[in-house]
Amino acid sequence: QSVLTQPPSASGTPGQRVTISCSGSSSNIASNTVNWYQQLPGTAPKLLISSNNQRPSGVPDRFSGSKSGTSASLAISGLQSDDEADYYCAAWDDSLNGWVFGGGTKLTVL
Amino acid sequence: EVLLVQSGSEVKRPGESLKISCEGSGYSFTNYLIVWVRQTPGIGLEWMGFIYPVDSDTTYSPSFQGQVTISVDKSISTAYLQWSSLKASDTAMYYCARHITGNRTLDSWGQGTLVTVSS
Numbered sequence: 604q605s606v607l608t609q610p611p612s613a614s615g616t617p618g619q620r621v622t623i624s625c626s627g628s629s630s631n632i633a634s635n636t637v638n639w640y641q642q643l644p645g646t647a648p649k650l651l652i653s654s655n656n657q658r659p660s661g662v663p664d665r666f667s668g669s670k671s672g673t674s675a676s677l678a679i680s681g682l683q684s685d686d687e688a689d690y691y692c693a694a695w696d697d698s699l700n701g702w703v704f705g706g707g708t709k710l711t712v713l
Numbered sequence: 714e715v716l717l718v719q720s721g722s723e724v725k726r727p728g729e730s731l732k733i734s735c736e737g738s739g740y741s742f743t744n745y746l747i748v749w750v751r752q753t754p755g756i757g758l759e760w761m762g763f764i765y766p767v768d769s770d771t772t773y774s775p776s777f778q779g780q781v782t783i784s785v786d787k788s789i790s791t792a793y794l795q796w797s798s799l800k801a802s803d804t805a806m807y808y809c810a811r812h813i814t815g816n817r818t819l820d821s822w823g824q825g826t827l828v829t830v831s832s
Contacts, residue, residue: 605757638818647808647822648758654816691758695817701774702748702819704758 606631606703607692614711620680623708625692627673631703635695637675639668642689642707651690652677684712715739717747717809717823724829725799732795733826735809742790743767746812748819749783749794753805763812764792799830 608626615621625637636655640648650659652668655675667678675694679686692705720734735747748763762773766787773783785792792809807826810819 636816636818647825649822650818650820653813653818653820659820693758693819699774700772701763702750702760702817704760706757 605706606696606699607694607705609690609692609705609708611706612709612711614713615679615682616713617682617684619682620678621682621710622679623677623690623692623710625675625677625705627675627694627703629673630698631694631696632670632675633673634697637668637670638693639666639675639677640691640693642691644688648691679710682712686710687712715811715821717811717821719807719809719823719826722827722829724831727801727830727832728798729830730795730797731799731828732793733807733828734791734793735823736789736791737811738790740811743787746814747785747792748810748812749781749792750808750810750819750822751777751805752808752825761794761807766790766792799828801830801832803828804830 639652641651642648655670656668665681669676689707691707696703716738718736743766746763749761751759760774761777762783764771764783764785766785771783782795809823811821
């Protein structure tokens with residue numbers, strides 16, 4: 604079981620808006636910033652959102668992140684078929700003195 | 714461009730040793746931690762440990778302490794992950810990633826090294 608909790612799956616139709624949740628605790632999400640990663644099939648995770656809501660250069664503004672208390676969310680608007688991937692949340696954990704990850708959410712574009 | 718290039722896939726027998734590598738380029742290698750992450754279908758992503766190339770200071774996740782060794786050769790901008798005696802349960806994809814200290818972000822990842830341990 605992963606330290607951070609994500610729904611195992613999510614889906615939407617092209618053009619729709621989809622949100623993926625990530626639940627943690629006081630030692631990780633509440634105390635530190637959250638990052639989101641996109642993993643396309645057969646590839647390495649790619650940084651999508653850093654510091655709760657910052658998009659690295661090259662990431663479309665269709666992707667946005669937010670955090671409140673011990674939870675965080677990733678929102679994808681204007682869903683495209685290319686967005687089909689696994690999405691992971693991650694944060695530093697002060698108790699473990701290391702990183703913790705969510706179990707991943709498989710996004711399907713119907 | 715920041716690049717982390719990992720060594721190729723490995724197939725090993727239980728009890729064998731293994732050392733995989735991660736070469737950084739396009740940035741000042743000694744200024745950033747290198748983190749190793751394991752990915753398995755059942756458990757997902759797990760942080761294994763990290764190393765600071767400038768002085769080889771290493772921290773291990775409690776789950777991996779004593780199971781693996783992380784090292785670095787800063788003269789060739791390369792970090793390593795090694796096992797002295799592999800187990801079938803070590804079968805996984807292993808990633809190295811660069812850590813940005815300020816916001817504790819793993820911003821660039823290697824392409825991954827698939828390790829298969831089977832008799």
